[in-house]
Amino acid sequence: MRTLRDLLAVSRWAESLPDDLRARVESESFTRLCAAGALVCRKGERVEHWIGVVDGLVKMANVSAEGKPMSFTGIASGGWFGEGSLLKEEPRRYDIVALRESTIAYMPKVTFMALLDRSVAFNRFLIMQLNERLGQFIGLVEHDRLLRPEARLAQCLAGLFNPLLYGGIGKSLPVSQEELGQLAGLSRQRVNQALKVLEQASLVRVDYGGVTVLDLDALRNYEG
DNA sequence: TCATTAAATTGTT
């Protein structure tokens, strides 16, 4: 994907939008190129946009008071985020970091609110997305954070490949083991080993510079 | 199209 139009083409909420609303989204939103390692948006700042990933890979993360990085989830091409803070009118609660050079789409708050007022499909999408994320985070708490590296990576991959959240993603995603390490909070070496375990269990296939998911449900429930 | 080279990624210690 290269453009905002491409992103909208794979965004389910945009499918059934009336022409005038769709045109409004296209004209009022804009995209920006974020360098690898750059902050797409900061914790604590005013929330003025709903944000989409046109192309690239970002992570939702914070640094704890002790300085330890805490990664919540990754968002790949086709994903949208930030509706929570937008709806609650509160400052953003997390940093978004680009793991590689990424094209990011920004939809102004007024546009977002117009969709909320006028599109049932959009409201349904938001409820679904909030619910999916809730389930994802419950999974994290349930298994607790000190999972074995394999389980941690499995959880992380399952989140990345959620077909409901990210329409554009198929079964395979170009993502390096280095990037997975940053997402899951593991060293690249550990990711390499963990990937082999998951591949051995026929949950994923490891390609050069990418991963293919073979069994999403098993990944979600993986406990070792 | 093929061979060469550089860069990125992976596998291992």
Place this chain on the structure above:
DNA sequence: AACAATTTAATGA
């Protein structure tokens, strides 16, 4: 963290 091996992408004949 370092190093070697492997894969891909780019270049030019």
